[in-house]
Amino acid sequence: MTAISKKNIWFVTGSQHLYGTETLKQVDSHTETMVKELNANKATIVPIVKQKVVTTPDEIAQVCTAANADENCIGIIAWMHTFSPAKMWIRGLSILQKPLCHLHTQFNATIPWGEIDMDFMNLNQSAHGDREFGFILSRMRKKRKVIVGHWQNPAVARQLDAWTRVALGWAELQQLKVARIGDNMREVAVTEGDKVQAQIQFGFAVNGFGTTDVVKHIDAVTDQDLNALLEVYETGYQLAGTLLKNGSQRSSLVEAARIELGLRSFLSEGGFGAFTNTFENLGLFRQLPGIATQRLMADGYGFGAEGDWKTAAMLRAMKVMATGLEGGTSFMEDYTYHFSTQGSWVLGAHMLEICPSIAHKKPSCEVHPLGIGGKEDPVRLVFDGRPGPAINVSLVDMGTRFRLIVNEVESILPQNELPKLPVARVLWDARPNLEIAAAAWILAGGAHHTVYTQALDASFMEDFADIAGVELLVIDETTRIRDFKDRLNANEAYFHLFQHGL
Numbered sequence: 373m374t375a376i377s378k379k380n381i382w383f384v385t386g387s388q389h390l391y392g393t394e395t396l397k398q399v400d401s402h403t404e405t406m407v408k409e410l411n412a413n414k415a416t417i418v419p420i421v422k423q424k425v426v427t428t429p430d431e432i433a434q435v436c437t438a439a440n441a442d443e444n445c446i447g448i449i450a451w452m453h454t455f456s457p458a459k460m461w462i463r464g465l466s467i468l469q470k471p472l473c474h475l476h477t478q479f480n481a482t483i484p485w486g487e488i489d490m491d492f493m494n495l496n497q498s499a500h501g502d503r504e505f506g507f508i509l510s511r512m513r514k515k516r517k518v519i520v521g522h523w524q525n526p527a528v529a530r531q532l533d534a535w536t537r538v539a540l541g542w543a544e545l546q547q548l549k550v551a552r553i554g555d556n557m558r559e560v561a562v563t564e565g566d567k568v569q570a571q572i573q574f575g576f577a578v579n580g581f582g583t584t585d586v587v588k589h590i591d592a593v594t595d596q597d598l599n600a601l602l603e604v605y606e607t608g609y610q611l612a613g614t615l616l617k618n619g620s621q622r623s624s625l626v627e628a629a630r631i632e633l634g635l636r637s638f639l640s641e642g643g644f645g646a647f648t649n650t651f652e653n654l655g656l657f658r659q660l661p662g663i664a665t666q667r668l669m670a671d672g673y674g675f676g677a678e679g680d681w682k683t684a685a686m687l688r689a690m691k692v693m694a695t696g697l698e699g700g701t702s703f704m705e706d707y708t709y710h711f712s713t714q715g716s717w718v719l720g721a722h723m724l725e726i727c728p729s730i731a732h733k734k735p736s737c738e739v740h741p742l743g744i745g746g747k748e749d750p751v752r753l754v755f756d757g758r759p760g761p762a763i764n765v766s767l768v769d770m771g772t773r774f775r776l777i778v779n780e781v782e783s784i785l786p787q788n789e790l791p792k793l794p795v796a797r798v799l800w801d802a803r804p805n806l807e808i809a810a811a812a813w814i815l816a817g818g819a820h821h822t823v824y825t826q827a828l829d830a831s832f833m834e835d836f837a838d839i840a841g842v843e844l845l846v847i848d849e850t851t852r853i854r855d856f857k858d859r860l861n862a863n864e865a866y867f868h869l870f871q872h873g874l
């Protein structure tokens with residue numbers, strides 16, 4: 373699954389006619405040099421496309437209108453090489469619907485002390501031109517990313533890439549279809565929410581399907597496809613003896629493969645990028661999809677268990693943002709605690725559905741009873757998560773708005789074997805510690821389901837929250853509960869006012 377293909381990001385340089393055509397030519401050629409070099413260095417995940425230098429309200433409105441209309445344009449990087457009086461930008465910015473990144477840079481890195489004259493000063497004036505631009509954006513209450521630094525600095529390129537990735541995830545959400553198979557786990561609150569408001573705010577559409585819609589595809593699976601997939605299982609994973617050819621539980625593996633092929637066919641026919649299911653409403657499914665869901669996540673599909681469509685959509689968006697980056701991204705659940713005087717940890721897992729992209733070593737493929745759902749024993753991939761920094765991300769519906777909650781964590785390998793726990797799992801140390809992290813998370817109403825990622829850090833989610841216009845709460849090394857409560861109260865007031873027009 374790829375969401376990149378023809379996507380690109382536009383680079384718009386602002387100026388004005390005050391300085392004559394020679395200066396504007398230089399502005400244009402500097403922009404060309406910058407865009408060429410950034411592209412040659414593959415600074416951003418999608419190519420940057422240089423636009424004509426804009427110098428009038430009409431030109432600015434035209435480029436914003438064109439960006440809105442171009443489905444391959446995922447956002448605009450704007451830079452004021454010279455002064456560009458910002459009242460000229462009001463019309464364009466008020467109609468711009470694509471994400472905006474304000475690159476506050478300068479063509480020259482350093483001041484040429486011996487040669488600098490007023491011509492140089494008039495050309496290289498982003499130091500004040502970009503402040504004028506920033507004012508109008510703030511005056512218009514426009515959320516945007518601001519990146520400061522010389523454009524050849526790798527740290528600037530890294531920030532540009534991160535923001536471009538978030539814009540790409542956002543573009544994905546604008547056309548994402550989420551299949552909700554079998555509705556919600558009964559009586560569960562946090563996985564519910566306002567799907568209409570979610571579509572208005574985030575763009576993704578959630579629609580319900582019966583398991584019979586998928587079973588049709590499972591029944592149509594051919595022996596040839598089935599045998600090919602069983603071979604993939606045999607070579608890709610450490611297969612339990614009973615699942616090998618002629619093993620006593622081989623039929624469970626065959627059924628799991630059939631479910632995977634059926635689900636894939638259902639998702640691809642419907643153009644879905646994410647899905648949910650629930651163990652309480654499996655209909656004619658003979659097993660809860662375990663390895664199927666795990667492998668679909670590994671291929672980039674979003675997933676949420678028990679009908680959790682918000683986590684499914686976020687997982688898909690974050691998979692797109694993380695394209696090609698080191699570290700995996702998975703559906704996750706805070707499962708069990710380890711309270712200890714040496715430090716308290718969370719064991720994250722799910723019944724089955726954890727993505728093998730976060731596995732530390734080659735997963736083993738096993739079949740075990742599930743205990744709930746009343747179906748046959750499901751096949752699953754079992755592994756420990758890779759150690760290292762990660763974040764957990766939860767999107768919740770507060771009734772009047774959505775809230776995004778992020779906790780920074782450090783994953784560690786379990787010190788002991790877990791011979792009787794046949795599920796994929798990750799052990800982590802929450803920042804600043806479990807007591808504060810969990811208290812803050814619970815005060816914020818964060819869900820037990822999350823997207824867990826080692827490919828993205830909290831800054832990606834900060835950019836995402838700005839683009840989406842949602843509340844963001846980050847729980848990190850600096851979190852103090854008393855301050856966090858104040859933040860919650862302040863945000864209640866802010867978002868209430870925001871919804872009624874500041």
Ligand code: MN
Nearest residue numbers: 677678705821
């Ligand atoms: Mn769950």
